[in-house]
Amino acid sequence: MNIYNYYLKKISNLIKDKSKDLGLSELNGLKNINLETPPKNFDYDLSSNLCLVFGKNNNLNPLDLANKIKSLLLEKITDFKEIEVAGPGFINIRLSEKALISIINEIFNNEEQFGSKKDNFSYNIEFVSANPTGPMHIGHCRGAIFGDVLSNLLEFNGNKVTREYYINDYGNQIKNFVKSVYLRIREIKYKEKFIDEKDLYPGNYIKEIAQKIIKKNQSNFKSFEKNYEILSQESLKYSMEMIKSDLKKLGISHDSFISEKTIVNSNTVDKAVNKLKNNNYVEEGYLDPPKGEEQKNWKKTKRLLFKSVLFGDDINRALKKNDGSWTYFANDLAYHFDKVSRNYDRLINILGADHTGYIKRIQGAVNALSDNKVNLECKVCQLVKLFKKGSPFKMSKRSGDFITVSDLLSEVNKDSIRFMMLNRSNDVELDFDFDKVLEKSKENPVFYVQYCHARIQSILRLINYNLNEKKVINESKIGFNKFEKEIIRKLFEWPKIIKISSDKYEPHRIPFYLYELSTLFHSYWSKGNEDNNYKFVTNGKIERPSVLIIMNLILIVLKSGMKILNVALPNKM
């Protein structure tokens, strides 16, 4: 239950009913009024700007209006126990304990569902989509976790999510990759020296793939061309196995793998381009040479272009290469045509920072291909910088000249990686500090949140508490103290955090929130060290019911939160 929405609705309806009495003729501002938790220093549960908004719209003094509304609310909404008018015209509301208890009981009833928006949309989220030419590197890792947690979050809200991986198994990079494998095979079989040309892949993993292929196949591998089909099939297979295995270790598994090659071979490109042609989104035209660096090989030729300018792109984009074959973009466009045809409610792509410039054309393409019915949302994950002992760090180059996910996983566990990768907004660069992530202290947010959970579990063990018992408050009066009230207010915000995170596709708010919640608990707990009245356990028992209530509530939220993040929540540490 989102109490802000709940009470906001009550208040709005009341104001609509009583607008004449209040002297309000202009109710347009209704959508601008909000209800939220007041700033820290105010000992109230709710706060609203409504008098400021309506005061302005109706040319009334907000303070006068606030006083009128105050009496109205107190009279009509029994859940409101006290109201103060503060600052320029905010109203702060304190809920009755009865109301608090009934909200809490509702949370206990909902348990893991507490906070869920109970939506019912179908999503397709494309993420990772790393080229199958080698193992995953650190850059992919952030987007992978982001996409996975966003998926979990949307599922938590009742949606159906397809996690999709687009395999770029077509084109020159793949040819070079397969050629690299071939040359390594020749190296192993015939002691031919592997010449490290610019477009080839030298990494050790290529040797491993070569070994596997040799073992499995009788061919003498004399001819590259004759063996190409089997080579490419096998190389791609091993490459994807590597990637899938890395993803699995990170706790990620995709529901759907779509191959570029299959898209190309199925004529989808022609279909998609025809669709664009019919709607006049395509033209034959010329492109200017690219700005920035000097281009030596630039030839001005007439080419088939997608009019992405119509969708806000800088220039129109080529669909065909000079040799008449389709561009990567044309294939991708076809892939998105396929996506559109699968009728999802919403499409999301998670991209790396280096693909920012690509967004407008592909969004334009989706608009054009869906007759402007489908929007593609693109979320960009900025770079990850690795640090060790405070300075930038380059990891082993065992697998090529990049830092791989397996390297990372050999030093840091999956839970820490996941939490840390999300502990920052996706559009900000992220410093990933090895020392911090391995530390068992407050500096390591994963640990801090896990510790909060372990501590609660430990207390419950101490009193032999039965966690499976149905929780419900039967008392009509509990008498929450100020620490507990603060925690309860924080807990009430959980549905709101979920809402914002999922509406804006910003899952990083969840780790932040969990950390803050943990802080409140640790703080409350420690109060018992200086003041016996605040001790949780006396003589092996918890005597204040409020303490048990708080701990159970925190457990509910920690569990759903960490489940969304897919990070472990140990009972003991």
Next chain:
RNA sequence: GCGUUCGUAGCUCAACUGGAUAGAGCGUCUGACUUCGGAUCAGAAGGUUGAGGGUUCAAAUCCUUCCGGGCGCACCA
């Protein structure tokens, strides 16, 4: 040059998407363990939110002009 994104305390970042006295962690300084997990907690200091202008009752947040950093600017993928 164009596009995009970011700029908040000494450092790393939040700020409920326009609200009240801009908050955390680290670092610095001071304090708290004979009993519930001190792997923690309490307190202090630290800010012209890069700069200027504008919109608004209200701006870190929106608009605008600069300044600075990242990323991108192929017929690659």
